[in-house]
Amino acid sequence: MTTRRDILSATVIALGLGLSPGAGVLADTAWPEKPVRILVSFPPGGASDLVARLLAEKLSASLGQKFVVENKPGAAGTVAATALQGAAPDGHTLMLSNLTPFNVAPTRFPDTPYDPVADFDHITYIGAVHLGLFVAPSLEIDDLETFIEAAKAAPGKFEYGSSGVGSWGHIIAERFVDVTGAELFHIPYKGSGPMRLDFRAGVVPTIFDAVPQNLPSVEEGSAVPLAVTATQRIDTLPNVPTFTEMGYDIVAENWLGVSTPTGVPAQVREKLDAALQEAMMSDDVVAQFDTWGLVREPMTSAEFSEFVAAQFAAWKPLVAAAMD
Template sequence: MPASLTRRATLGLLAMPAVVVAQPAWPTRSVRIIISFPPGGSSDFVARVVAPQLSEMFGQQFVVDNRPGAGGMLAAEALKREAPDGHTFLLSNNAPFTIAPTMFPRITYDAMRDFSHVAYLGSTYGGFVVHPNVGARSVAELIAKAKAAPGRLNYGSSGVGSIGHITGANFGLMAGIDIVHVPYRGAGALRIDLSSGVVGLAFEGIVTSLPAIAAGSLVGLAVASDTRLPPAPAIPTFREAGFDIEVKNWHGLSAPANLPPAISARLQAGLAEICRRQTTIDQFASIGNFYDPMSGEAFARFVGDQIAIWRPMIIAADAVER
């Protein structure tokens, strides 16, 4: 090779951007995904769908760690304390990031400033189900029964500050009825008592209730989507019953603030691929989790928008802690 070409090749190598050789090694050990609710709910389900696929994709174990309590705040606080090195994430959802910032004024974190919201993983739609012993086959019948016996009907939720809690409080306010909130430690415990009639009502994801509805152990009164859902075409929307209620229980993956962009980009790309797989689509469909592609930047904006959307509902329901 002529000397002039050799010199030019050497200079070209020296001029290559440092980023080419400075990509961080990740992950270097097992990765923890914190869940803000006990096993049995939609957040736990979504995490357990993606975790083994992430383990296979990235060559390190992605381990699910359930940390329930305080409306998801315990899990968010635990995440905030972790180093932003890509080895601890939270399966984020409405409770700690949409509802808690308004519901709990003494919250110890900022839902936007203290976290990196990495990837959107879909949303389930809420619904309204009752035990057959309640004796209501429609929203109108339920309201009539509640007005005839104020304070006698109970609705369960997966915990204080959960989406079922706030939806129930808003429905009661809008319908002008007195129904009593009974918080549980997660959706699994709630479903057991709901199916046995210990509590009469719940504002939970409708698709997960379809087997019980088909068996006659629950009655589906409404879905909280803008149109009827394909898996449940016989169940009307709240809007058909005269109530402007649309509820998305969203799921995502969030990290401590200042997660390195290279790690965020790799994880976003990996999760986007996983969510396109037919096996994942089928698993998500079993709980009514509907996924649409969303960039990391769009997901962060989405979280901020959800806070603004839910704030007036929480205030109207008089659910702000004093």
């Protein structure tokens, strides 16, 4: 049944695309008057992509227009953000905004063509995942202090994996080296998947990686979490300390939100935010976000915009330190 409905609606979209007049903004309540694109800066299939797809389904149902996820991965997410910057500010192009293109890339690539704060309206904060330091059980280390001592005793002996040069794992690991004085040896990977495979196989003894995707390994006993980069302990790893709690100033979160280019009418922004807030309250989304380990916190659009600006400023020196 569902398939037939889906095919029907796809046909309706195809017709709708052809017929809707370009101009003619009616009353502000008219939005959305044609299918809305949600740009995602990751290839399909990952957790962030799924967040976008799940919300797209909810918004399609509540707002009566199809919300279509469009994956535009590449160049540290700047491909998608650049496309968003260039899109018409009419609320029909959104982006699942996140840490890398908005807080890391503009510092790392000076030729990034947009300003992450001034060129966008950051509408809704969705949630965040935190970074964890995991070691292999074969090291027989289960607390942070022992690990730091062991690493200090043999500078450069312990390799750590990150999901790439300039990834948040890499940046935070270099911060860790700076703050603790424990020298580690960087092995970059192309994404988290291959890194976790090598970690499991015992090729790299240590990884800095987002917490949720490592929870099955923690449960199984093939990864030992030493500390997380949150400001307070997280629900999914209640027995694992934060770095700050252990006396090291290392805080990082990979946030997710919804952003538009600047200039979208206020009524549209409010309607979008309201619809998103409602979607995120629904039971199945809450359950889904919980299984994915998304840590949430209520934020207004204004607070979220300030948050993005503050994050941008906070990451600037970290990125610079890691990349030289």
